[in-house]
Amino acid sequence: MKIAHESPLFLLEESRTYNDYDYALVHLFEEYPEYYAFFITSLKMGREVILDNSVFELETAFDAEAFAAAVKKLLKDTKADPQLLTYIIPDVLDDGPATVASAKAFIKKYKKLPGRKMSVAQGKTILELQNCYRDLFPLVDKIGVSFNCKAYETWFEVMQPEMPKLQQWVHGRQYFIETLFHAGWLSTEKPMHLLGIALPNEYGYYTRDHAELGRFIDSADTSNPVVHGMLGIRYNPVFGLEEKKSLKLADMIDADRNSCDINAIRFNIKVFRALNNLRPTTSGEAAGNQLNNIIISVGKNTHE
Numbered sequence: 001m002k003i004a005h006e007s008p009l010f011l012l013e014e015s016r017t018y019n020d021y022d023y024a025l026v027h028l029f030e031e032y033p034e035y036y037a038f039f040i041t042s043l044k045m046g047r048e049v050i051l052d053n054s055v056f057e058l059e060t061a062f063d064a065e066a067f068a069a070a071v072k073k074l075l076k077d078t079k080a081d082p083q084l085l086t087y088i089i090p091d092v093l094d095d096g097p098a099t100v101a102s103a104k105a106f107i108k109k110y111k112k113l114p115g116r117k118m119s120v121a122q123g124k125t126i127l128e129l130q131n132c133y134r135d136l137f138p139l140v141d142k143i144g145v146s147f148n149c150k151a152y153e154t155w156f157e158v159m160q161p162e163m164p165k166l167q168q169w170v171h172g173r174q175y176f177i178e179t180l181f182h183a184g185w186l187s188t189e190k191p192m193h194l195l196g197i198a199l200p201n202e203y204g205y206y207t208r209d210h211a212e213l214g215r216f217i218d219s220a221d222t223s224n225p226v227v228h229g230m231l232g233i234r235y236n237p238v239f240g241l242e243e244k245k246s247l248k249l250a251d252m253i254d255a256d257r258n259s260c261d262i263n264a265i266r267f268n269i270k271v272f273r274a275l276n277n278l279r280p281t282t283s284g285e286a287a288g289n290q291l292n293n294i295i296i297s298v299g300k301n302t303h304e
Helices: 009-018 033-044 064-078 096-109 126-136 150-159 165-183 204-209 224-230 262-275 285-303
Strands: 002-004 022-025 049-052 085-088 116-121 142-146 192-195 217-221
Touching: 009 033, 009 262, 022 033, 033 049, 033 064, 049 064, 049 217, 064 085, 064 096, 096 116, 096 126, 116 126, 126 150, 126 165, 142 165, 150 165, 224 262
Parallel strands: 002 217, 022 049, 049 085, 085 116, 116 142, 142 192, 192 217
Antiparallel strands: none
C-alpha cells in the first residue's frame, strides 16, 4: 500500500522523503503558486500524483470544468506521462446515484482528458454504497473509499448504536470492503484507494491482519500524523491515538514552521508506518531512533 501524508507548505520538499507518491488538493493551486509548483516538479521527477477534487475540504466538489482544466494544465506544464497523474472525478458526498451520474457526465464531456480516472464510492447506506461501487467499476481505473461515509454510521446505528463514531468509521469501512471481497467484486486491475483514516492504526487491518483484502488496495492518503504533530500531539507507539482532532490540513497549509513541532510530525510518521506494517521512511532518523527506544521500553515493561 502506497501512502501519502498531505503536508503544509514548509514541509512539501521533505514530504517526498516520507511519501510514496504526492497527493494534491485542486482548490489550493490558484491561491498558493508554490503549492502548484511542487506538483509540477513531482511530475517532472516521474513521481505519481493523485489530484483530489477537494470535496472533503469544500463540502462540495470543485467545478467540473475548472477541474478538467487543472488536469490539462498540469500535464501541459510538465509534459509528463499521463499515467503518472490520477484525478478524482467530482463526486457528491454520501449520495451514490448522484456520484455515478456525475462520473458518467464528466467522462462523457471530457472523454479525451488524459490521465487515470478515479471516483469515490458514496452512499447513505451500505447497500447504496455497494451499488455505487458496482456502477463506478466499469467507468474508472481506480475506486476510492472514504473513511467517514454516512453508510458506516447508518449500519452501526442499527447493529451497535453504542459504538463511538470513530470506531463506526473504522469498522464500517472494513465491513464494506469485506462485503465486496466476499461478493467477488474486488480486482487488482482496478484497485482501491483509501481516503483518510479515523484512527492511526486502521490500515494495519488490511496490510497485516487481512492481507487477502490488502492486495486490492493500491494506495491511501491521510494527513493525520502531520496534523497532530503540528499541534505537538505525539502518537502512542502501541496504538496511535484514541481520539482524533477534527482539523483539515488544507486549513493549516500555510502554517508557520516555527509554530509547529517538526520532530513530533516526523515521529508520528514513523509510528504510523510501524503501526500499519508499512515500509519505513527516510525522514527524521533521530525520530526513528527515539521511536525504537520507546518500543523497546514498552516491550520490557510488558514482560516485567
